[in-house]
Amino acid sequence: MGSPVYIQIHNDIKRSIESGKWSVGDRIPSERELAVEFNVSRMTLRQAIQTLVEEGILERFVGSGTFVANQKVQEKMSGVTGFTDVMLAQGKKPSSKTVSYHIMSPSLSEAEKLKLKDGDQVLRMERIRYGDGTPISFEVATIPATIVEGLSKPEVTDSLYRTLETKKNMIPGRAKQNVSASLASERIAEFLDIKRGDAILRLWQISYLQDGTPFEYVRTQYVGERFEFYLEK
Amino acid sequence: MGSPVYIQIHNDIKRSIESGKWSVGDRIPSERELAVEFNVSRMTLRQAIQTLVEEGILERFVGSGTFVANQKVQEKMSGVTGFTDVMLAQGKKPSSKTVSYHIMSPSLSEAEKLKLKDGDQVLRMERIRYGDGTPISFEVATIPATIVEGLSKPEVTDSLYRTLETKKNMIPGRAKQNVSASLASERIAEFLDIKRGDAILRLWQISYLQDGTPFEYVRTQYVGERFEFYLEK
DNA sequence: ATTATATACCGGTATAGACCAAAAGTCTAT
DNA sequence: ATAGACTTTTGGTCTATACCGGTATATAAT
Structure with missing residues (x-):
């Protein structure tokens, strides 16, 4: 030892x-x-x-x-742990529905945030996240193609963080986050089973590996009524 | 000591x-x-x-x-630094208008969160915060009367954190925060110069001194369009 | 039955010593 | 002059012990 x-x-x-x-x-x-x-x-x-x-x-x-302790587990939420673990920690059954899942060229914003070189491809997927069957959030995740190379779709969509740790020995380090509030668009409202104009908590997050390489850029829209963000500093 | x-x-x-x-x-x-x-x-x-x-x-x-070490600056942002410092760090001129300012008996929720004993009084103040003259947030702050004892109103309202450090040698330690999203009520909309039903980013925060004593309980409503919360983990 | 009071137990702090492995400095043989 | 072998210094870990003040509980006094 x-x-x-x-x-x-x-x-x-x-x-x-x-x-x-x-x-x-x-x-x-x-x-x-x-x-x-x-x-x-x-x-x-x-x-x-x-x-x-x-x-x-x-x-x-x-x-x-x-x-x-019971509650505090939520702290990780704001960190680099994924949705799956957060929900499990709260005793809710996590599930998700993948709306789209494609390898494509990144947008300018994505390329910049993920520090991509010209010609690098990304995996972009849109998902609806549920807790105990109720829609909690809609998220758009962008991941460099090199990161998910050789991984199956379930391995990526189910719990990317765990897969990266176990399969690729990639350990998440820091993350930058930005939180704001907005109103639900028609499309999002439909996905999340709410009304257009309902309150949305927006989060974008860039996650980095321990060596500083960005490996995920996620934009999430949470249903304001169904989600709280808990932090401890 | x-x-x-x-x-x-x-x-x-x-x-x-x-x-x-x-x-x-x-x-x-x-x-x-x-x-x-x-x-x-x-x-x-x-x-x-x-x-x-x-x-x-x-x-x-x-x-x-x-x-x-060379310091990372922005991290404190989400922590126990006050509004004033945050605005200054972003190059915006902070100002605020105090809507109410009274010593009173705490509500049940306040007493619980601030760990108050029966009969303890609190200072409750409502403020509108501005950045470069534009309303950014409306906040309700509750502080145990013992904490602000002997402090003048400007000392409390201008920058409580600095006053506590310099005048009372009280150093803020940790803070618990909760973030969610909701819609603006009529009253809040008027204060913040937005429309009823506009997006609001809600934050409540309990701040503790280094010895674990809670010294401030704040509920803030930010204008979704005008404010972003930046975190680093 | 209720209210003090004593006491055992809890985590928080502090001491003074010890050994380890990593890094840096020094010396030596080539 | 340089590569390699020692020595020293550094932070990291660990022991064994002690006392403090907060907490809970059993006990005694009311």
Whole structure:
């Protein structure tokens, strides 16, 4: 094992939570108890907990204990995690309908934002996203063709982030986002089962790999009534 | 001094950097040296450094040392910086009109979010914010009366964040935010010089001091057409 | 039954030491 | 002069221990 002990413990605890050993709201054993259980000092154990707190998986309260957090998972939403994970984290069943899916030449704006060279092709797809069957958003995603090379359509549409990590060992790093509000057009309203003129939360996002290469440019329109964006700074 | 030693050292070092004692790219003394200088254990000193690294002010390299990083500016935007600084950063002249300003008893929701005790009073103010003279947002801010005690109205309304830092030595820490979209009501439309039913970007934010005390609860409605929210993750 | 009060437990902070691996500096043999 | 081998310095990890103040709960006093 190359990684430090506290990272291993971090993963151990994370697995325990994912496997249902501890559920949302549960108090996990105290630091002193866990330190004995994992046979490390309390300081080391604390470091493992610390990383989980920073991820929003655990919450600590002085005098009370450490608890499995519920809400905060949403934080990642604003980050580089995809729609699928966000919905799952909220206990909603994610699904999506692909409206279009084509390899094509990028628009000027797309080429600029994805730092493409002349002649580079992109995959552009339009999708409607659902949570528990209700339309949540309509998104247009543009991805450089080189990134999705060799991937099947389901691998791209189902959960691109996971596929990239597992199949191509590409790990998302930072992301730039822009949020604003507008009104639903006729076409969008139809897709999202709302009325024309209803409130829309607009998000555009450029996601970068850890080396700074842009790999996805997404413009999303969320139904204002059905979606909240949660951030923690 | 109530705050932990490592926070004090954190601020000490931060001040040293701001005052130009150490510039961008400079190597600061080693952890062991600084520990001696501040007369604390290396672990405690490390914690101070750690918080500065998390803020992006310092960078650490094993075997080389700890260096002053070049700051990313815009990130604070979505965080605990106020409207004034955001506008200035974009080269727009900020101004605001206070619609109401009263000390009163908090609503249930306010009391809960600001963790108030029974009988605690709050300052509630409604403001219209302008950028270069154009209405950008309407906001309702609720602040515990204890926080603004002894401050003049201009000190609160002009730039609360700066006043708190300079006058009360209160330093903002984290903030929780929620973003969604809705439509403008008649009243809001009038304030913002738009039409009823126009797109509104809604933001509520709870800001906390470094010790976790909530000190401000703000609900803002931005004109969708005139405002974009920029984030970097 | 209700209200104080004591106490055990919790995470937060802090100390003083230790060893490791990566990086940088120094010295040496070629 | 340079490549390679040592040594020192650096941040990263880890231990074992201690005390603090907040929290909850059991116990005693009302």
